[in-house]
Amino acid sequence: xxxxxxxxxxxxxxxxxxxxxxxxxxxxxxxxxxxxxxxxxxxxxxxxxxxxxxxxxxxxxxxxxxxxxxxxxxxxxxxxxxxxxxxxxxxxxxxxxxxxxxxxxxxxxxxxxxxxxxxxxxxxxxxxxxxxxxxxxxxxxxxxxxxxxxxxxxxxxxxxxxxxxxxxxxxxxxxxxxxxxxxxxxxxxxxxxxxxxxxxxxxxxxxxxxxxxxxxxxxxxxxxxxxxxxxxxxxxxxxxxxxxxxxxxxxxxxxxxxxxxxxxxxxxxxxxxxxxxxxxxxxxxxxxxxxxxxxxxxxxxxxxxxxxxxxxxxxxxxxxxxxxxxxxxxxxxxxxxxxx
Amino acid sequence: xxxxxxxxxxxxxxxxxxxxxxxxxxxxxxxxxxxxxxxxxxxxxxxxxxxxxxxxxxxxxxxxxxxxxxxxxxxxxxxxxxxxxxxxxxxxxxxxxxxxxxxxxxxxxxxxxxxxxxxxxxxxxxxxxxxxxxxxxxxxxxxxxxxxxxxxxxxxxxxxxxxxxxxxxxxxxxxxxxxxxxxxxxxxxxxxxxxxxxxxxxxxxxxxxxxxxxxxxxxxxxxxxxxxxxxxxxxxxxxxxxxxxxxxxxxxxxxxxxxxxxxxxxxxxxxxxxxxxxxxxxxxxxxxxxxxxxxxxxxxxxxxxxxxxxxxxxxxxxxxxxxxxxxxxxxxxxxxxxxx
DNA sequence: TATTGGCACTGGGCTCTGATGAGTGCTAAT
DNA sequence: ATTAGCACTCATCAGAGCCCAGTGCCAATA
Numbered sequence: 001x002x003x004x005x006x007x008x009x010x011x012x013x014x015x016x017x018x019x020x021x022x023x024x025x026x027x028x029x030x031x032x033x034x035x036x037x038x039x040x041x042x043x044x045x046x047x048x049x050x051x052x053x054x055x056x057x058x059x060x061x062x063x064x065x066x067x068x069x070x071x072x073x074x075x076x077x078x079x080x081x082x083x084x085x086x087x088x089x090x091x092x093x094x095x096x097x098x099x100x101x102x103x104x105x106x107x108x109x110x111x112x113x114x115x116x117x118x119x120x121x122x123x124x125x126x127x128x129x130x131x132x133x134x135x136x137x138x139x140x141x142x143x144x145x146x147x148x149x150x151x152x153x154x155x156x157x158x159x160x161x162x163x164x165x166x167x168x169x170x171x172x173x174x175x176x177x178x179x180x181x182x183x184x185x186x187x188x189x190x191x192x193x194x195x196x197x198x199x200x201x202x203x204x205x206x207x208x209x210x211x212x213x214x215x216x217x218x219x220x221x222x223x224x225x226x227x228x229x230x231x232x233x234x235x236x237x238x239x240x241x242x243x244x245x246x247x248x249x250x251x252x253x254x255x256x257x258x259x260x261x262x263x264x265x266x267x268x269x270x271x272x273x274x275x276x277x278x279x280x281x282x283x284x285x286x287x288x289x290x291x292x293x294x295x296x297x298x299x300x301x302x303x304x305x306x307x308x309x310x311x312x313x314x315x316x317x318x319x320x321x322x323x324x325x326x327x328x329x330x331x332x333x334x335x336x337x338x339x340x
Numbered sequence: 341x342x343x344x345x346x347x348x349x350x351x352x353x354x355x356x357x358x359x360x361x362x363x364x365x366x367x368x369x370x371x372x373x374x375x376x377x378x379x380x381x382x383x384x385x386x387x388x389x390x391x392x393x394x395x396x397x398x399x400x401x402x403x404x405x406x407x408x409x410x411x412x413x414x415x416x417x418x419x420x421x422x423x424x425x426x427x428x429x430x431x432x433x434x435x436x437x438x439x440x441x442x443x444x445x446x447x448x449x450x451x452x453x454x455x456x457x458x459x460x461x462x463x464x465x466x467x468x469x470x471x472x473x474x475x476x477x478x479x480x481x482x483x484x485x486x487x488x489x490x491x492x493x494x495x496x497x498x499x500x501x502x503x504x505x506x507x508x509x510x511x512x513x514x515x516x517x518x519x520x521x522x523x524x525x526x527x528x529x530x531x532x533x534x535x536x537x538x539x540x541x542x543x544x545x546x547x548x549x550x551x552x553x554x555x556x557x558x559x560x561x562x563x564x565x566x567x568x569x570x571x572x573x574x575x576x577x578x579x580x581x582x583x584x585x586x587x588x589x590x591x592x593x594x595x596x597x598x599x600x601x602x603x604x605x606x607x608x609x610x611x612x613x614x615x616x617x618x619x620x621x622x623x624x625x626x627x628x629x630x631x632x633x634x635x636x637x638x639x640x641x642x643x644x645x646x647x648x649x650x651x652x653x654x655x656x657x658x659x660x661x662x663x664x665x666x667x668x669x670x671x672x673x674x675x676x677x678x679x680x
Numbered sequence: 681t682a683t684t685g686g687c688a689c690t691g692g693g694c695t696c697t698g699a700t701g702a703g704t705g706c707t708a709a710t
Numbered sequence: 711a712t713t714a715g716c717a718c719t720c721a722t723c724a725g726a727g728c729c730c731a732g733t734g735c736c737a738a739t740a
Contacts, residue, residue: 003711026703039713044704062703062719102501105568115598136480140492150498152480152490158498161442228445236576237594240587247584254577258455343682366732379684384733402690402732 007046008078009036011055015067015075019316024064069281072293072315076278082323094332103127103156103337107232110309110333115235117325120242120313121257122234125267127155127306127337129227130190137181139215144168147177149219155306155337159228163218166210173208177215180204185219194224229264233257242314252288257312262286266296267308273300273334276323281315291315295322297330301338309333347386348418349376351395355407355415359656364404409621409655412633416618416659423660425668434672443467443496443677447572450649450673455575457665460582460653461597462574465607467495467646467677469567470530477521479555484508487517489559495646495677499568503558506550513548517555520544525559534564569604573597582654592628597652602626606636607648613640613674616663621655631655635662637670641678649673 013034017025027043030036036043047065050056055071058064067075084090096113100106107124114122132153140148147163180203184196197216204212222228236254243250256262262285270277279294289312296310311326353374357365367383370376376383387405390396395411398404407415425433436453440446447464454462472493480488487503520543524536537556544552562568576597583590596602602625610617619634629652636650651666 024703028703040703041713041715042711045712048705058704060720062701063721064703101562102499104570135482136478138476138478138490138492140476142475148492148496150478150490150492152478152488152500156488156500156502158490158500159442160492160496160498162496222441230444234598237591237598240580240591240594244587244590247580250584251577251580254580258574258577364732368732380732381684381686382682385683388734398733400690400692402692402730404732 003046006036006038007050008074010043010046011050011067011071012075012078014050014056014065015072015319018066019318022316024059024066026064029064066316069283069315072280072319073283076280076319076323079320079323082276082327083320085324085328090328090332093328094335097329097332097336100336106333106336108234110329111232111234114309114311114325114329115238117329118311118313118322119235119238120311120317120322121236121239122309122311123257123263124232124309124333125264125307126230126232127153127157128229128267129153129157129159129223131305131307132157133187133189134185134193134223136186137178137219139174139177139181141169141171141174147174147215149215149222151219151223159222161218161222163215165214169211173211176205176208177212180212181215181219190223190227194220197224229267231260231263231267239313242316249291253292253312256286256288262289263294263310263312266294266310270296270298270308271305273298273303273305274327274331276327278319278323293317293319295319295326297326299330299334299337301334304338306334306337343386346376346378347390348414350383350386351390351407351411352415352418354390354396354405355412355659358406359658362656364399364406366404369404406656409623412620412655412659413623416620416663419660419663422616422663422667425664430668430672433668434675437669437672437676440676446673446676448574450669451572451574454649454651454665454669455578457669458651458653458658458662459575460578460651460657460662461576462649462651463597463603464572464649464673465604465647466570466572467493467497468569468607469493469497469499469563471645471647472497473527473529474525474533474563476526477518477559479514479517479521481509481511481514487514487555489555489562491559491563499562501558501562503555505554509551513551516545516548517552520552521555521559530563530567534560537564569607571600571603571607579653582656589631593632593652596626596628602629603634603650606634606650610636610638610648611645613638613643613645614667614671616667618659618663633657633659635659635666637666639670639674639677641674644678646674646677 013030014025017033027040027047030043031040054068055074056065056067059066097106097109100109111122111124132155134151135154136152138150142148145165145168147165147169149161149163151159184200185193188196197220200216201209201213239253240250274297277296282290284290292312293315294310294312296308298305298308300306309330311322353370354365357373367380367387370383371380394408395414396405396407399406437446437449440449451462451464472495474491475494476492478490482488485505485508487505487509489501489503491499524540525533528536537560540556541549541553579593580590614637617636622630624630631654632652633655634650634652636648638645638648640646649670651662
């Protein structure tokens with residue numbers, strides 16, 4: 001084992017011990033807790049180097065070392081492959097998730113499960129609109145000049161929007177709207193639907209133009225210009241333990257979770273199902289999450305990305321375990337949501 | 341002013357001061373902070389009586405007094421009428437909420453607003469199914485033996501469920517299902533729909549019976565036997581300040597919020613729109629909320645209750661302010677959700 | 681009879697102190 | 711390159727002592 005290898009082993013041991021104990025770890029402790037067959041003095045030298053290179057720091061003189069973000073980063077990057085869960089665990093996950101009665105329920109089960117297994121905060125994103133196909137559009141009258149549009153995607157997500165029409169709408173017109181929308185949009189992904197929507201007004205009978213334009217505008221807004229992406233959260237209580245001693249940090253994290261924008265951005269950055277992304281400490285754009293780590297993964301059916309999910313915890317977290325769980329849950333959520 | 345009146349005034353002053361300062365309040369502080377035209381000795385006598393009667397306690401000898409749950413209860417009960425918000429505030433609330441683009445959006449705006457105005461955790465319930473009318477039912481084919489049912493209520497809530505059918509379903513049958521369901525259920529409240537569903541199988545053509553039975557079973561489960569009530573939460577960060585010094589309590593509260601069952605029970609207990617309910621400390625069934633207060637109100641259009649909303653905070657909260665805000669937001673949410 | 685001034689007493693919280701010990705860096709020997 | 715040894719650093723903890731907000735009680739007062 002080269003000196004370099006040993007130094008990395010030391011880093012790994014520091015991470016392991018610090019994660020387990022929350023205490024800065026010293027050279028002495030390290031030697032007898034792990035079976036490093038060298039003396040504490042050697043470890044001290046290695047630690048000095050690791051500190052020089054920015055992988056660990058001392059909270060104060062005469063204290064042990066704790067890993068820096070850079071240290072965790074190296075640790076994670078060298079975790080070549082994520083060890084899979086046992087087949088029993090996997091079956092339990094799939095079993096539990098597949099009992100979900102509708103999309104909402106499946107997602108709720110997923111976040112809960114993820115939060116429980118990782119003992120951290122979990123987030124699941126609803127299948128994103130821009131990656132879905134429109135399965136069906138329904139037009140309902142809810143007043144003389146009010147229509148309700150209901151869009152159902154192939155991922156099982158349902159969006160609804162109210163349209164105020166410039167003129168009264170009768171049942172015949174609603175029928176014409178249904179078939180018009182059905183032909184031009186249903187079965188199409190939103191990219192294609194965008195083009196179809198633009199042509200919609202032309203395709204309409206002259207008398208219907210005003211209403212069709214209003215409808216197209218609302219649909220365009222809801223599906224393309226401002227699609228609302230949604231998240232579901234669970235396990236917020238788990239995080240209170242991690243930051244019990246730093247109320248300000250705790251508050252920041254809770255606020256960031258409440259705000260959702262950072263989480264949504266993170267999700268938007270995912271581009272492939274079942275691939276893990278880990279964002280550590282200062283790497284997070286949001287200062288409120290500067291001492292947290294986000295482990296995220298896309299879920300989807302086969303190659304097709306549908307949405308994302310993530311776990312949020314302190315930088316001092318069990319990386320291997322969390323990563324394995326996130327990947328496993330992402331896989332099954334994708335399978336189950338994709339299957340409907 | 342009778343001695344009894346003064347004692348209540350003392351209690352009110354203690355509540356006010358304790359809420360403001362988080363510190364036990366003593367007789368001396370009380371006299372010069374509020375203009376009670378008696379001496380501190382008199383106050384001390386009054387305090388002794390109040391303590392005897394269980395309205396206040398001393399955390400330890402030689403400390404000031406803090407209100408007990410019973411003290412807060414008396415305080416709240418004697419707040420005869422809730423002072424309304426200013427017209428400016430009210431307009432701002434209505435304006436902000438009415439910009440919501442769909443039900444989801446309106447509710448999200450409501451919780452956020454409620455959390456922001458009260459600086460506490462806010463909860464809003466989706467319009468409850470059992471109090472809604474079915475506006476429309478849509479039947480979609482998503483495979484030879486899979487149907488998707490989409491139920492849209494008059495409150496704008498959309499529920500979907502997948503049905504596995506025992507035999508293949510063709511387009512004609514789907515058409516028949518649509519009209520069958522449309523006639524028997526649409527426009528009915530769930531109580532009536534329950535009866536209609538029972539008769540559904542009889543009304544169907546013999547060849548369709550199997551499928552109709554399966555569909556009716558799923559609908560019955562989704563709408564009547566196990567209607568899923570849903571909540572939306574916001575402002576969790578706000579409570580971290582309140583319990584920063586008691587991590588265990590904080591965790592308990594976060595867990596209770598995550599769990600939702602207690603909140604849902606609370607909501608289920610509401611029976612009238614715009615009426616405030618206050619549940620203080622130990623009055624809460626959930627031990628995790630034993631040092632929290634829940635201020636809840638139903639929202640609805642006119643006399644018709646649609647759902648509930650609430651604010652969760654420490655028993656030491658600004659009762660008058662919180663109550664006024666909750667009532668105001670409930671009123672506008674009811675109006676706006678009812679209007680679609 | 682209710683209120684008040686006076687007084688002794690209580691006990692939590694703050695500051696200061698010294699002892700403890702985990703952990704370090706450096707140096708000289710292996 | 712590794713190691714044993716050593717002097718040094720500093721957070722943490724327990725104890726001592728003081729402070730003082732606040733109390734209960736009592737006798738005097740209106």
